[in-house]
Amino acid sequence: MADERATNGKTTNGKDLDPMAAFRDMRDTYLDAWSKTMVDAVNTEAYAKASGQMLDTYLSASAPFREIMEKTMLQALQQLSMPSRADVISLAERLTNVEMKLDDIDAKLDKLTELRKQPASATRVRKPAAVAPANKRRGKR
Amino acid sequence: MAEAAVVADQFALLAERLSAFGKTVTAKVPIAQTPKRLVWTLNKAKLYRYVPVLPKEKRHPVPLLLVFALMNRPYILDLRPGHSFVEFMVNQGYDLYLLDWGSPGPEDKNLKFDDYTLEYIPRAIRKMKAISGVEEFSMLGWCIGAILATVYSALRPDDGLRNLILLTAPLDFSNKQDITFSKWVDERFFDVDKVLAAVGNMPAEMIDYGARALKPVDNYVLNYLKLWDNLDNPHVVEAWKAMNTWVTDNVPLAGGVFRQLIVELYRNDRLMRGEWMIRGERVDLGRIRANLLTVIAEGDHITPPCQSEAILSKVSSKDKELFRTPGGHIGIMAGSGAHKITWPHLDHWLGRRSG
Numbered sequence: 001m002a003d004e005r006a007t008n009g010k011t012t013n014g015k016d017l018d019p020m021a022a023f024r025d026m027r028d029t030y031l032d033a034w035s036k037t038m039v040d041a042v043n044t045e046a047y048a049k050a051s052g053q054m055l056d057t058y059l060s061a062s063a064p065f066r067e068i069m070e071k072t073m074l075q076a077l078q079q080l081s082m083p084s085r086a087d088v089i090s091l092a093e094r095l096t097n098v099e100m101k102l103d104d105i106d107a108k109l110d111k112l113t114e115l116r117k118q119p120a121s122a123t124r125v126r127k128p129a130a131v132a133p134a135n136k137r138r139g140k141r
Numbered sequence: 142m143a144e145a146a147v148v149a150d151q152f153a154l155l156a157e158r159l160s161a162f163g164k165t166v167t168a169k170v171p172i173a174q175t176p177k178r179l180v181w182t183l184n185k186a187k188l189y190r191y192v193p194v195l196p197k198e199k200r201h202p203v204p205l206l207l208v209f210a211l212m213n214r215p216y217i218l219d220l221r222p223g224h225s226f227v228e229f230m231v232n233q234g235y236d237l238y239l240l241d242w243g244s245p246g247p248e249d250k251n252l253k254f255d256d257y258t259l260e261y262i263p264r265a266i267r268k269m270k271a272i273s274g275v276e277e278f279s280m281l282g283w284c285i286g287a288i289l290a291t292v293y294s295a296l297r298p299d300d301g302l303r304n305l306i307l308l309t310a311p312l313d314f315s316n317k318q319d320i321t322f323s324k325w326v327d328e329r330f331f332d333v334d335k336v337l338a339a340v341g342n343m344p345a346e347m348i349d350y351g352a353r354a355l356k357p358v359d360n361y362v363l364n365y366l367k368l369w370d371n372l373d374n375p376h377v378v379e380a381w382k383a384m385n386t387w388v389t390d391n392v393p394l395a396g397g398v399f400r401q402l403i404v405e406l407y408r409n410d411r412l413m414r415g416e417w418m419i420r421g422e423r424v425d426l427g428r429i430r431a432n433l434l435t436v437i438a439e440g441d442h443i444t445p446p447c448q449s450e451a452i453l454s455k456v457s458s459k460d461k462e463l464f465r466t467p468g469g470h471i472g473i474m475a476g477s478g479a480h481k482i483t484w485p486h487l488d489h490w491l492g493r494r495s496g
Binding site: 024031034035038039042043044045047048049051052053055056059062063066085088089090092093096099100103106107110114 | 182183184246247248260264267268271321324325327329330331332335336339354355356357358359362363366370442
Protein backbone atom coordinates (compact mmCIF):
# COMPACT_ATOMS: atom_id res chain seq x y z
CA MET A 1 0.00 0.00 0.00
CA ALA A 2 2.66 2.47 1.11
CA ASP A 3 4.70 2.15 -2.08
CA GLU A 4 1.64 3.10 -4.12
CA ARG A 5 1.39 6.45 -2.33
CA ALA A 6 2.76 9.51 -4.02
CA THR A 7 2.70 13.18 -3.30
CA ASN A 8 -0.20 15.62 -3.88
CA GLY A 9 -2.74 13.32 -2.21
CA LYS A 10 -2.70 10.87 -5.14
CA THR A 11 -1.59 7.26 -5.36
CA THR A 12 0.69 6.15 -8.15
CA ASN A 13 -2.32 4.83 -10.08
CA GLY A 14 -3.89 8.29 -10.00
CA LYS A 15 -6.65 7.64 -7.46
CA ASP A 16 -7.27 9.95 -4.51
CA LEU A 17 -5.37 8.95 -1.42
CA ASP A 18 -7.78 7.54 1.13
CA PRO A 19 -6.31 7.77 4.63
CA MET A 20 -9.17 5.65 5.97
CA ALA A 21 -8.53 2.72 3.63
CA ALA A 22 -6.18 0.96 6.02
CA PHE A 23 -8.63 1.41 8.87
CA ARG A 24 -11.46 -0.01 6.71
CA ASP A 25 -9.35 -3.01 5.71
CA MET A 26 -8.63 -3.70 9.36
CA ARG A 27 -12.31 -3.27 10.25
CA ASP A 28 -13.45 -5.64 7.49
CA THR A 29 -10.95 -8.29 8.50
CA TYR A 30 -12.13 -8.10 12.09
CA LEU A 31 -15.84 -8.19 11.12
CA ASP A 32 -15.27 -11.10 8.78
CA ALA A 33 -13.69 -13.10 11.57
CA TRP A 34 -16.46 -12.07 13.98
CA SER A 35 -19.09 -13.09 11.42
CA LYS A 36 -17.62 -16.58 11.01
CA THR A 37 -17.35 -17.02 14.75
CA MET A 38 -20.99 -16.04 15.27
CA VAL A 39 -22.23 -18.33 12.48
CA ASP A 40 -20.48 -21.20 14.22
CA ALA A 41 -21.73 -20.06 17.62
CA VAL A 42 -25.42 -20.02 16.68
CA ASN A 43 -25.04 -23.48 15.15
CA THR A 44 -24.36 -25.05 18.54
CA GLU A 45 -26.59 -26.94 20.90
CA ALA A 46 -25.67 -24.49 23.66
CA TYR A 47 -27.11 -21.58 21.68
CA ALA A 48 -30.23 -23.57 20.83
CA LYS A 49 -30.71 -24.43 24.50
CA ALA A 50 -30.17 -20.84 25.69
CA SER A 51 -32.47 -19.26 23.09
CA GLY A 52 -35.12 -21.91 23.73
CA GLN A 53 -34.91 -21.25 27.45
CA MET A 54 -35.26 -17.48 26.91
CA LEU A 55 -38.35 -17.95 24.79
CA ASP A 56 -39.84 -20.40 27.26
CA THR A 57 -39.24 -18.03 30.16
CA TYR A 58 -40.85 -15.17 28.27
CA LEU A 59 -43.91 -17.25 27.39
CA SER A 60 -44.30 -18.54 30.96
CA ALA A 61 -43.87 -15.09 32.48
CA SER A 62 -46.25 -13.37 30.10
CA ALA A 63 -48.96 -16.08 30.17
CA PRO A 64 -50.81 -14.75 33.27
CA PHE A 65 -50.89 -11.21 31.82
CA ARG A 66 -52.17 -12.47 28.48
CA GLU A 67 -54.88 -14.44 30.25
CA ILE A 68 -55.99 -11.43 32.29
CA MET A 69 -56.00 -9.23 29.21
CA GLU A 70 -58.07 -11.70 27.25
CA LYS A 71 -60.64 -12.13 30.03
CA THR A 72 -60.92 -8.41 30.62
CA MET A 73 -61.32 -7.69 26.93
CA LEU A 74 -63.94 -10.39 26.55
CA GLN A 75 -65.96 -9.02 29.44
CA ALA A 76 -65.71 -5.47 28.14
CA LEU A 77 -66.86 -6.50 24.67
CA GLN A 78 -69.76 -8.48 26.11
CA GLN A 79 -70.89 -5.49 28.16
CA LEU A 80 -70.71 -3.28 25.09
CA SER A 81 -72.65 -5.87 23.04
CA MET A 82 -69.71 -6.09 20.69
CA PRO A 83 -68.54 -9.28 18.95
CA SER A 84 -65.56 -10.99 20.51
CA ARG A 85 -62.40 -12.07 18.69
CA ALA A 86 -63.77 -15.63 18.58
CA ASP A 87 -67.00 -14.39 16.99
CA VAL A 88 -65.12 -12.51 14.26
CA ILE A 89 -62.85 -15.51 13.64
CA SER A 90 -65.88 -17.79 13.31
CA LEU A 91 -67.45 -15.36 10.83
CA ALA A 92 -64.26 -15.15 8.79
CA GLU A 93 -64.04 -18.95 8.64
CA ARG A 94 -67.60 -19.13 7.38
CA LEU A 95 -66.81 -16.53 4.72
CA THR A 96 -63.91 -18.63 3.50
CA ASN A 97 -66.24 -21.62 3.22
CA VAL A 98 -68.67 -19.49 1.19
CA GLU A 99 -65.78 -18.41 -1.03
CA MET A 100 -64.92 -22.05 -1.66
CA LYS A 101 -68.51 -22.79 -2.68
CA LEU A 102 -68.39 -19.80 -5.03
CA ASP A 103 -65.14 -21.11 -6.45
CA ASP A 104 -66.82 -24.49 -7.08
CA ILE A 105 -69.63 -22.72 -8.93
CA ASP A 106 -67.06 -20.69 -10.88
CA ALA A 107 -65.35 -23.94 -11.91
CA LYS A 108 -68.65 -25.33 -13.20
CA LEU A 109 -69.37 -22.12 -15.10
CA ASP A 110 -65.92 -22.22 -16.68
CA LYS A 111 -66.59 -25.79 -17.78
CA LEU A 112 -69.95 -24.84 -19.28
CA THR A 113 -68.40 -21.90 -21.11
CA GLU A 114 -65.73 -24.20 -22.47
CA LEU A 115 -68.36 -26.68 -23.68
CA ARG A 116 -70.28 -23.91 -25.43
CA LYS A 117 -67.12 -22.77 -27.22
CA GLN A 118 -66.57 -26.23 -28.72
CA PRO A 119 -68.00 -26.83 -32.20
CA ALA A 120 -71.48 -28.38 -32.28
CA SER A 121 -70.18 -31.66 -33.73
CA ALA A 122 -67.89 -32.15 -30.73
CA THR A 123 -70.60 -31.53 -28.18
CA ARG A 124 -73.49 -33.29 -29.96
CA VAL A 125 -74.94 -36.00 -27.81
CA ARG A 126 -74.98 -39.32 -29.43
CA LYS A 127 -78.49 -40.60 -30.01
CA PRO A 128 -79.25 -43.81 -28.17
CA ALA A 129 -79.68 -46.82 -30.36
CA ALA A 130 -83.24 -47.22 -31.63
CA VAL A 131 -85.17 -49.48 -29.38
CA ALA A 132 -87.65 -51.77 -30.97
CA PRO A 133 -91.24 -51.37 -29.78
CA ALA A 134 -92.11 -53.63 -26.93
CA ASN A 135 -94.67 -55.61 -28.93
CA LYS A 136 -92.10 -56.35 -31.69
CA ARG A 137 -89.55 -57.51 -29.17
CA ARG A 138 -92.10 -59.80 -27.71
CA GLY A 139 -92.93 -61.03 -31.18
CA LYS A 140 -89.31 -62.06 -31.82
CA ARG A 141 -89.25 -64.42 -28.99
CA MET B 142 -8.30 27.91 13.97
CA ALA B 143 -7.67 26.17 10.66
CA GLU B 144 -7.69 22.78 12.38
CA ALA B 145 -11.00 23.65 14.04
CA ALA B 146 -12.50 24.53 10.65
CA VAL B 147 -11.36 21.19 9.21
CA VAL B 148 -12.91 19.31 12.11
CA ALA B 149 -16.12 21.32 11.74
CA ASP B 150 -16.23 20.37 8.07
CA GLN B 151 -15.88 16.75 9.02
CA PHE B 152 -18.81 17.08 11.44
CA ALA B 153 -20.93 18.68 8.73
CA LEU B 154 -20.03 15.85 6.39
CA LEU B 155 -20.87 13.30 9.07
CA ALA B 156 -24.25 14.96 9.72
CA GLU B 157 -25.01 14.87 6.00
CA ARG B 158 -24.12 11.19 5.70
CA LEU B 159 -26.10 10.31 8.81
CA SER B 160 -29.12 12.08 7.38
CA ALA B 161 -28.80 10.22 4.06
CA PHE B 162 -28.28 6.95 5.92
CA GLY B 163 -31.36 7.49 8.07
CA LYS B 164 -33.50 8.33 5.05
CA THR B 165 -32.29 5.25 3.18
CA VAL B 166 -32.88 2.70 5.94
CA THR B 167 -36.43 3.96 6.50
CA ALA B 168 -37.30 4.43 2.84
CA LYS B 169 -40.04 2.34 1.23
CA VAL B 170 -39.58 2.29 -2.51
CA PRO B 171 -42.06 1.28 -5.20
CA ILE B 172 -41.78 -2.43 -5.92
CA ALA B 173 -43.67 -5.06 -7.96
CA GLN B 174 -44.30 -2.75 -10.90
CA THR B 175 -44.67 -5.25 -13.75
CA PRO B 176 -48.27 -4.86 -14.96
CA LYS B 177 -50.54 -7.66 -13.80
CA ARG B 178 -54.20 -8.51 -13.43
CA LEU B 179 -55.95 -10.16 -10.50
CA VAL B 180 -57.69 -13.27 -11.84
CA TRP B 181 -58.64 -15.33 -8.78
CA THR B 182 -58.90 -15.01 -5.02
CA LEU B 183 -59.62 -17.33 -2.14
CA ASN B 184 -59.42 -16.15 1.46
CA LYS B 185 -56.13 -14.16 1.54
CA ALA B 186 -54.67 -15.87 -1.53
CA LYS B 187 -54.58 -14.06 -4.86
CA LEU B 188 -53.64 -15.29 -8.31
CA TYR B 189 -52.20 -12.70 -10.66
CA ARG B 190 -51.59 -13.00 -14.38
CA TYR B 191 -48.86 -10.77 -15.79
CA VAL B 192 -49.81 -8.80 -18.87
CA PRO B 193 -47.98 -10.36 -21.85
CA VAL B 194 -45.71 -8.10 -23.87
CA LEU B 195 -45.19 -10.42 -26.83
CA PRO B 196 -47.85 -11.40 -29.39
CA LYS B 197 -49.45 -14.81 -28.83
CA GLU B 198 -47.56 -16.54 -31.64
CA LYS B 199 -44.26 -15.59 -30.05
CA ARG B 200 -45.20 -16.73 -26.54
CA HIS B 201 -44.62 -20.13 -24.97
CA PRO B 202 -47.98 -21.94 -24.88
CA VAL B 203 -47.37 -23.62 -21.51
CA PRO B 204 -48.04 -21.16 -18.68
CA LEU B 205 -45.77 -20.87 -15.65
CA LEU B 206 -47.09 -20.59 -12.10
CA LEU B 207 -44.84 -19.00 -9.48
CA VAL B 208 -45.32 -20.24 -5.91
CA PHE B 209 -43.33 -18.39 -3.29
CA ALA B 210 -42.87 -18.98 0.44
CA LEU B 211 -45.73 -18.44 2.83
CA MET B 212 -43.97 -16.06 5.22
CA ASN B 213 -42.50 -13.53 2.79
CA ARG B 214 -44.02 -11.28 0.18
CA PRO B 215 -43.70 -12.71 -3.33
CA TYR B 216 -42.67 -9.41 -4.89
CA ILE B 217 -39.04 -10.40 -4.41
CA LEU B 218 -39.67 -12.02 -7.81
CA ASP B 219 -40.61 -8.61 -9.20
CA LEU B 220 -38.44 -6.32 -7.11
CA ARG B 221 -37.94 -3.29 -9.34
CA PRO B 222 -37.89 -2.50 -13.04
CA GLY B 223 -34.72 -3.74 -14.67
CA HIS B 224 -34.07 -6.07 -11.74
CA SER B 225 -37.14 -8.28 -11.87
CA PHE B 226 -37.32 -12.01 -12.64
CA VAL B 227 -40.99 -11.58 -13.53
CA GLU B 228 -40.22 -8.79 -16.00
CA PHE B 229 -37.43 -10.91 -17.51
CA MET B 230 -39.68 -13.96 -17.98
CA VAL B 231 -42.55 -11.93 -19.41
CA ASN B 232 -40.11 -10.44 -21.91
CA GLN B 233 -38.99 -13.97 -22.82
CA GLY B 234 -42.57 -14.79 -23.77
CA TYR B 235 -43.87 -16.75 -20.80
CA ASP B 236 -47.53 -16.70 -19.82
CA LEU B 237 -46.79 -15.93 -16.19
CA TYR B 238 -48.97 -16.35 -13.10
CA LEU B 239 -48.09 -15.55 -9.50
CA LEU B 240 -49.76 -17.04 -6.45
CA ASP B 241 -49.64 -14.52 -3.61
CA TRP B 242 -50.57 -16.17 -0.30
CA GLY B 243 -51.32 -12.92 1.47
CA SER B 244 -51.10 -12.45 5.22
CA PRO B 245 -52.93 -15.01 7.39
CA GLY B 246 -55.16 -13.62 10.11
CA PRO B 247 -56.11 -15.18 13.44
CA GLU B 248 -58.88 -17.09 11.64
CA ASP B 249 -56.23 -18.88 9.57
CA LYS B 250 -54.20 -20.25 12.45
CA ASN B 251 -55.31 -23.82 11.72
CA LEU B 252 -54.37 -23.73 8.05
CA LYS B 253 -51.97 -26.56 7.21
CA PHE B 254 -49.90 -27.74 4.28
CA ASP B 255 -52.93 -29.93 3.57
CA ASP B 256 -55.08 -26.87 2.84
CA TYR B 257 -52.50 -25.05 0.75
CA THR B 258 -51.58 -28.07 -1.38
CA LEU B 259 -55.00 -29.66 -1.82
CA GLU B 260 -57.36 -26.67 -1.73
CA TYR B 261 -55.60 -23.48 -2.72
CA ILE B 262 -53.06 -24.68 -5.31
CA PRO B 263 -55.43 -26.99 -7.26
CA ARG B 264 -58.09 -24.27 -7.40
CA ALA B 265 -55.61 -21.65 -8.57
CA ILE B 266 -54.29 -24.07 -11.19
CA ARG B 267 -57.79 -24.82 -12.43
CA LYS B 268 -58.39 -21.10 -12.90
CA MET B 269 -55.04 -20.64 -14.62
CA LYS B 270 -55.80 -23.47 -17.05
CA ALA B 271 -59.25 -22.04 -17.77
CA ILE B 272 -57.84 -18.59 -18.51
CA SER B 273 -54.91 -19.78 -20.61
CA GLY B 274 -57.00 -22.47 -22.30
CA VAL B 275 -54.40 -25.18 -21.81
CA GLU B 276 -54.17 -28.49 -20.00
CA GLU B 277 -50.45 -28.48 -19.22
CA PHE B 278 -48.48 -26.02 -17.13
CA SER B 279 -45.15 -25.44 -15.39
CA MET B 280 -44.66 -24.60 -11.74
CA LEU B 281 -41.80 -22.86 -9.95
CA GLY B 282 -41.62 -23.17 -6.16
CA TRP B 283 -39.13 -21.27 -4.05
CA CYS B 284 -38.22 -22.08 -0.42
CA ILE B 285 -41.40 -23.14 1.43
CA GLY B 286 -43.14 -22.62 -1.91
CA ALA B 287 -40.93 -25.46 -3.19
CA ILE B 288 -42.26 -27.74 -0.44
CA LEU B 289 -45.81 -26.83 -1.49
CA ALA B 290 -45.01 -27.43 -5.17
CA THR B 291 -43.32 -30.76 -4.40
CA VAL B 292 -46.16 -32.05 -2.25
CA TYR B 293 -48.76 -30.97 -4.80
CA SER B 294 -46.77 -32.62 -7.63
CA ALA B 295 -46.57 -35.88 -5.70
CA LEU B 296 -50.23 -35.91 -4.70
CA ARG B 297 -51.68 -34.78 -8.03
CA PRO B 298 -49.27 -36.05 -10.71
CA ASP B 299 -52.02 -36.28 -13.32
CA ASP B 300 -53.16 -32.64 -13.13
CA GLY B 301 -51.11 -31.61 -16.15
CA LEU B 302 -47.84 -30.52 -14.55
CA ARG B 303 -45.21 -30.71 -17.28
CA ASN B 304 -42.26 -28.91 -15.70
CA LEU B 305 -41.35 -28.47 -12.05
CA ILE B 306 -38.67 -26.03 -10.91
CA LEU B 307 -37.57 -26.07 -7.28
CA LEU B 308 -35.45 -23.21 -5.96
CA THR B 309 -33.56 -23.64 -2.68
CA ALA B 310 -36.05 -26.32 -1.67
CA PRO B 311 -35.91 -27.48 1.97
CA LEU B 312 -37.03 -31.09 1.45
CA ASP B 313 -34.44 -33.28 3.15
CA PHE B 314 -34.07 -32.79 6.90
CA SER B 315 -31.88 -35.79 7.68
CA ASN B 316 -28.61 -33.88 8.15
CA LYS B 317 -29.11 -32.37 11.60
CA GLN B 318 -25.52 -31.15 11.82
CA ASP B 319 -25.62 -28.79 8.85
CA ILE B 320 -29.15 -27.46 9.35
CA THR B 321 -28.99 -24.85 12.11
CA PHE B 322 -32.78 -24.56 12.31
CA SER B 323 -32.96 -28.27 13.16
CA LYS B 324 -30.91 -27.62 16.29
CA TRP B 325 -32.99 -24.61 17.33
CA VAL B 326 -36.30 -26.42 17.07
CA ASP B 327 -35.12 -29.63 18.72
CA GLU B 328 -37.92 -30.81 21.00
CA ARG B 329 -35.62 -30.65 24.03
CA PHE B 330 -35.31 -26.86 23.62
CA PHE B 331 -38.32 -25.63 21.70
CA ASP B 332 -41.93 -26.24 22.75
CA VAL B 333 -43.83 -25.58 19.52
CA ASP B 334 -47.27 -26.10 21.08
CA LYS B 335 -46.55 -23.65 23.88
CA VAL B 336 -45.43 -21.03 21.38
CA LEU B 337 -48.47 -21.49 19.13
CA ALA B 338 -50.86 -21.50 22.09
CA ALA B 339 -49.54 -18.02 22.91
CA VAL B 340 -49.32 -16.52 19.43
CA GLY B 341 -51.73 -18.46 17.16
CA ASN B 342 -49.86 -17.73 13.97
CA MET B 343 -46.08 -17.52 14.04
CA PRO B 344 -45.40 -13.75 14.10
CA ALA B 345 -43.48 -12.27 11.19
CA GLU B 346 -41.00 -10.67 13.59
CA MET B 347 -40.06 -14.03 15.14
CA ILE B 348 -39.56 -15.62 11.73
CA ASP B 349 -37.52 -12.64 10.61
CA TYR B 350 -35.37 -12.86 13.74
CA GLY B 351 -34.83 -16.57 13.12
CA ALA B 352 -33.65 -15.98 9.56
CA ARG B 353 -31.37 -13.09 10.53
CA ALA B 354 -29.93 -14.83 13.56
CA LEU B 355 -28.41 -17.52 11.36
CA LYS B 356 -25.86 -14.91 10.27
CA PRO B 357 -26.16 -12.26 12.96
CA VAL B 358 -23.12 -10.15 12.13
CA ASP B 359 -23.89 -10.10 8.41
CA ASN B 360 -27.53 -9.16 8.89
CA TYR B 361 -27.31 -6.79 11.83
CA VAL B 362 -23.93 -5.11 11.17
CA LEU B 363 -22.38 -5.75 7.76
CA ASN B 364 -25.59 -5.09 5.86
CA TYR B 365 -25.76 -1.55 7.25
CA LEU B 366 -22.03 -1.03 6.99
CA LYS B 367 -22.19 -1.87 3.28
CA LEU B 368 -24.78 0.86 2.87
CA TRP B 369 -22.71 3.35 4.89
CA ASP B 370 -19.63 2.70 2.76
CA ASN B 371 -21.62 3.12 -0.46
CA LEU B 372 -23.86 6.08 0.35
CA ASP B 373 -22.36 7.96 -2.59
CA ASN B 374 -23.15 5.16 -5.03
CA PRO B 375 -26.74 5.54 -6.28
CA HIS B 376 -26.79 2.02 -7.79
CA VAL B 377 -25.97 0.40 -4.46
CA VAL B 378 -28.35 2.70 -2.56
CA GLU B 379 -31.30 1.97 -4.88
CA ALA B 380 -30.70 -1.78 -4.74
CA TRP B 381 -30.33 -1.62 -0.95
CA LYS B 382 -33.59 0.32 -0.54
CA ALA B 383 -35.56 -2.16 -2.66
CA MET B 384 -34.14 -5.18 -0.87
CA ASN B 385 -34.66 -3.57 2.53
CA THR B 386 -38.27 -2.79 1.62
CA TRP B 387 -38.80 -6.49 0.96
CA VAL B 388 -36.78 -7.78 3.93
CA THR B 389 -38.74 -5.66 6.39
CA ASP B 390 -42.14 -6.57 4.94
CA ASN B 391 -42.75 -10.06 6.29
CA VAL B 392 -46.00 -11.86 7.01
CA PRO B 393 -46.93 -14.31 9.77
CA LEU B 394 -46.95 -18.04 9.12
CA ALA B 395 -50.18 -19.92 9.78
CA GLY B 396 -49.86 -21.83 13.06
CA GLY B 397 -50.86 -25.17 11.53
CA VAL B 398 -48.20 -24.91 8.84
CA PHE B 399 -45.55 -23.88 11.34
CA ARG B 400 -46.33 -26.88 13.55
CA GLN B 401 -46.09 -29.28 10.59
CA LEU B 402 -42.87 -27.66 9.45
CA ILE B 403 -41.27 -28.22 12.85
CA VAL B 404 -42.74 -31.59 13.83
CA GLU B 405 -43.20 -33.39 10.52
CA LEU B 406 -40.21 -32.00 8.66
CA TYR B 407 -37.45 -30.52 10.81
CA ARG B 408 -37.79 -33.10 13.57
CA ASN B 409 -38.95 -36.23 11.76
CA ASP B 410 -37.99 -35.75 8.09
CA ARG B 411 -41.26 -37.38 7.07
CA LEU B 412 -41.31 -36.10 3.48
CA MET B 413 -38.04 -37.68 2.42
CA ARG B 414 -38.79 -40.85 4.38
CA GLY B 415 -42.09 -41.20 2.54
CA GLU B 416 -44.12 -41.05 5.73
CA TRP B 417 -45.81 -37.67 5.41
CA MET B 418 -49.58 -37.91 5.35
CA ILE B 419 -51.56 -35.05 3.80
CA ARG B 420 -55.31 -35.43 4.27
CA GLY B 421 -54.91 -39.16 4.60
CA GLU B 422 -52.77 -39.48 1.46
CA ARG B 423 -49.14 -40.48 1.74
CA VAL B 424 -46.81 -38.09 -0.08
CA ASP B 425 -44.88 -40.43 -2.34
CA LEU B 426 -42.15 -38.52 -4.17
CA GLY B 427 -41.85 -41.41 -6.60
CA ARG B 428 -45.14 -40.30 -8.13
CA ILE B 429 -43.55 -37.09 -9.46
CA ARG B 430 -43.07 -37.55 -13.20
CA ALA B 431 -42.80 -33.93 -14.37
CA ASN B 432 -39.53 -32.69 -15.85
CA LEU B 433 -37.56 -31.48 -12.84
CA LEU B 434 -35.00 -28.73 -12.34
CA THR B 435 -33.62 -28.25 -8.83
CA VAL B 436 -31.62 -25.12 -8.18
CA ILE B 437 -29.21 -25.04 -5.26
CA ALA B 438 -27.59 -21.89 -3.89
CA GLU B 439 -24.11 -22.89 -2.82
CA GLY B 440 -23.91 -20.19 -0.16
CA ASP B 441 -27.39 -20.78 1.24
CA HIS B 442 -27.47 -20.71 5.04
CA ILE B 443 -31.29 -20.91 5.32
CA THR B 444 -31.66 -23.98 3.11
CA PRO B 445 -28.23 -25.60 3.04
CA PRO B 446 -27.52 -27.50 -0.22
CA CYS B 447 -27.85 -30.85 1.59
CA GLN B 448 -31.60 -30.22 1.85
CA SER B 449 -32.23 -30.04 -1.90
CA GLU B 450 -30.04 -32.80 -3.34
CA ALA B 451 -31.83 -36.04 -2.45
CA ILE B 452 -35.09 -35.22 -4.26
CA LEU B 453 -33.52 -36.16 -7.59
CA SER B 454 -33.03 -39.78 -6.58
CA LYS B 455 -36.59 -40.04 -5.25
CA VAL B 456 -38.67 -38.84 -8.20
CA SER B 457 -39.67 -40.87 -11.27
CA SER B 458 -38.99 -37.98 -13.67
CA LYS B 459 -36.92 -39.12 -16.65
CA ASP B 460 -35.81 -35.55 -17.39
CA LYS B 461 -34.17 -34.09 -14.29
CA GLU B 462 -31.32 -31.71 -13.57
CA LEU B 463 -29.50 -30.31 -10.57
CA PHE B 464 -28.17 -26.80 -11.08
CA ARG B 465 -25.75 -25.30 -8.58
CA THR B 466 -25.15 -21.59 -8.56
CA PRO B 467 -23.07 -19.29 -6.38
CA GLY B 468 -25.01 -17.04 -4.03
CA GLY B 469 -27.31 -17.12 -1.06
CA HIS B 470 -30.92 -18.07 -0.45
CA ILE B 471 -32.32 -14.86 -1.92
CA GLY B 472 -29.29 -13.63 -3.82
CA ILE B 473 -29.51 -16.31 -6.52
CA MET B 474 -32.80 -14.81 -7.72
CA ALA B 475 -32.63 -11.18 -6.60
CA GLY B 476 -28.91 -10.48 -6.27
CA SER B 477 -26.75 -8.53 -8.66
CA GLY B 478 -25.68 -11.70 -10.51
CA ALA B 479 -29.13 -13.28 -10.84
CA HIS B 480 -29.77 -11.88 -14.30
CA LYS B 481 -26.46 -13.27 -15.52
CA ILE B 482 -26.64 -16.79 -14.14
CA THR B 483 -29.91 -18.02 -12.63
CA TRP B 484 -32.53 -16.31 -14.80
CA PRO B 485 -30.95 -17.24 -18.16
CA HIS B 486 -30.54 -20.84 -17.01
CA LEU B 487 -34.18 -21.06 -15.92
CA ASP B 488 -35.29 -19.55 -19.22
CA HIS B 489 -33.04 -21.88 -21.21
CA TRP B 490 -34.24 -25.00 -19.36
CA LEU B 491 -37.91 -24.07 -19.32
CA GLY B 492 -38.08 -22.60 -22.83
CA ARG B 493 -37.06 -25.91 -24.38
CA ARG B 494 -39.80 -27.69 -22.46
CA SER B 495 -42.63 -25.19 -22.88
CA GLY B 496 -43.34 -25.59 -26.56
